[in-house]
Amino acid sequence: MPPFHNLDDNPTLALQRDFQLMEHLDHLGFDEAWIGEHHSGGLEIIASPELFIAEAAARTKRIRFGTGVVSMPFHHPFMIAERIIQLDHQLRGRLMFGAGAGSLATDVYSLGLEQTEIRAKTDEALDLVLRLMKGEVVSKTTDQYVLREARAQLRPFTRPHPELTIASTGTPSGPRAAGKYNGGLLTLGIAAKPGTDFLGDTWRHWSEACAEYGNTPDRSRWRIAGPVHIAETREQARKDVHYGIRDWMKYLRLSPAFKAFAPDIGEKTPDEMIDAFLETGTAVIGTPDDLIAHIEKLWERSGGFGCWLDLTPNWADFAQKKRSYELIANHVVPHFQEMNAGRQQSFDWAEGKREELYAARVEGVNREIAKWERKSAQ
Template sequence: MQHGLFIAPYHDVNESPTIGLRRDLEIVEWVDRLGFAEAWFGEHHSTGWETICSPELMIAAAAERTSRIRLGTGVVSMPYHNPLMVVNRILQLDHMTMGRVMFGMGPGLLPTDADMIGVDIKSLREKLTEVAEIIVPLLRGEEVTHKTDWYTLNKARTHLLPYTQPHPEIAVASAITPSGGMLAGKYGFGMLCVAATETAGFDVLDENWKIANEVAAENGVEMDPAKLRLVVPMHVAATREKARADVAEGLARWVEYFDRVAPAGMRGMSGAGDPAELLVNAGRAVIGTPDDAIAMIEKLQAKQGEFGVVLLQAHNWAEWEETKKSYELYARFVMPHFAGTNRNRQSSYGDLTNAIDRLESQRTAGADAAFAQWEKKTGRKAG
């Protein structure tokens, strides 16, 4: 299992957008040093909170600050773009990052985005399906002619061939409906389960993966659980009390926003009591200790089965230093638990615990013998 970040992002409309964007880059640099494997940047154009309108720009900047972490578009809202233009940018990033870019695509989450540019909200999933048909040939550098009622490709091909062979990894957003799983299954794409811990999203996790595998079998492709990613909101501290204190103010503001923008089935937190208690009790987030984070992931494993990556939702509930500390604690205690990193160390410590009394008596006997030998030789007692 790998671990990463999913950065929508969420920045309070009362704060500096400049600092928010800079900190999005800084946090990726921080988790790169901590050993996280991935970071994904969203695309949004409205609401004021989710301030990244070009994930490609963020990836380009983050790539220059980091050395190993993979960077993804999480996701490009394909109905808002000509697919050739998007693929050209992805392939440019594939070269600029020397193979660290991942291409996540989706229909577009915020209805206000589509409304501003006159795109029928009801058509978004259909448009994504149309694009999926030609995205792999474009990424491979093949020539594509394809016409729909919203874009035309006439013997279109990308300027660059891919750095990554045969092409950068592709993932499709999946929330509650089966559309993401069906699309992923048809083409063998990875899945970004962006609502994995939301009640409705959690309930259909295994079902959507089952649908993806059934559709994949019908189309002669195979789904790879290593490319299944589950997004989880978490804030981790040394104690549950400390975690809740860290997020008290920021979480309340976020809940106000989320209850306005989320689909109807995910709302209902604002004004309903302590938001931390509501989220934790409903299983929608971790606001607690590393052990609580481990328990959440094990709960997801029990529901989903095998999956490849846990993506921590970057929510900015806490102040900057507490946010960084949360990721550090996760890297120190949660990641090693699932990697089995400390298995030999813990076994060695167990051996010590079990054998120390017996070995200590032998060590004492050896020391006594050395003292006795010295006294016999010199006639004097040591010390």
């Protein structure tokens, strides 16, 4: 979750709802939540995923948290390493370290960086952070920062470091970094350009980089994210989404990473925006069965992946958003984790034995009745 919030939301209360949502997801049994870093545009208001995660982890019991992601060119590598190591200890292994270049062009511009250099800076910073986490003493001078015999005071709680995942938003740099540093991959599905084999290309770049650096790509470490809202019926889901679809679509078109995908909303009604968005094939606004079909389609197109993530757009109000996750937990998760396979097999077996066992039961009851009738007659 970035997360997104409408421009007229009270930001203080919005953050509190985000924490409440983490507690709700933990209660429902969701596996993990990823918190983004953003600094402009108005809708994504969490500037430090580490600060948010520290509070959210204290409120929850088992759900894991990932930085989704730390924008590497925005920070001194030494400070990134120090913060992630400390947070790993605070969470006692529930932390995942997500890294990337930063997807918002306005963030890059505000910090005086150039789009043409942020990916190289990400690679450079990630190398230094991982070396520091492994206990190396690092000296490095760049045009952006200096490290002089820098060393982390602590080793991570998780050895050699928290699970590493690299963001992938449409260029080869993300999957290539995942291959180079033996990380997992977090692919933003809405970054797919129409008419391209985005998922196939992502896997190819990842595999090629792994081969180049002596690592092995692991589909179980591939996460694919996309926006979803679920209700009991498609009609109700569409009605719920009227709440926030316009602000979200307007915001999406601000980002060069997503502008090519986001339909031009112009004077469109909410339902017309929903139709235009669904035509891209990157989102679900419907029922649990619609989400199941969508994930299965992604599975076929990608060749398989380990985790599907909801991008958590602020499409519906808070009560409807929580209900969406309840429906996912109750109907979608059991389908893919085959939670009820044994129950269904047992039911089918019992149904198949029904006539045979009913007849045996009737015979047993009749014999018992007859036995007691004979005793009574004596």
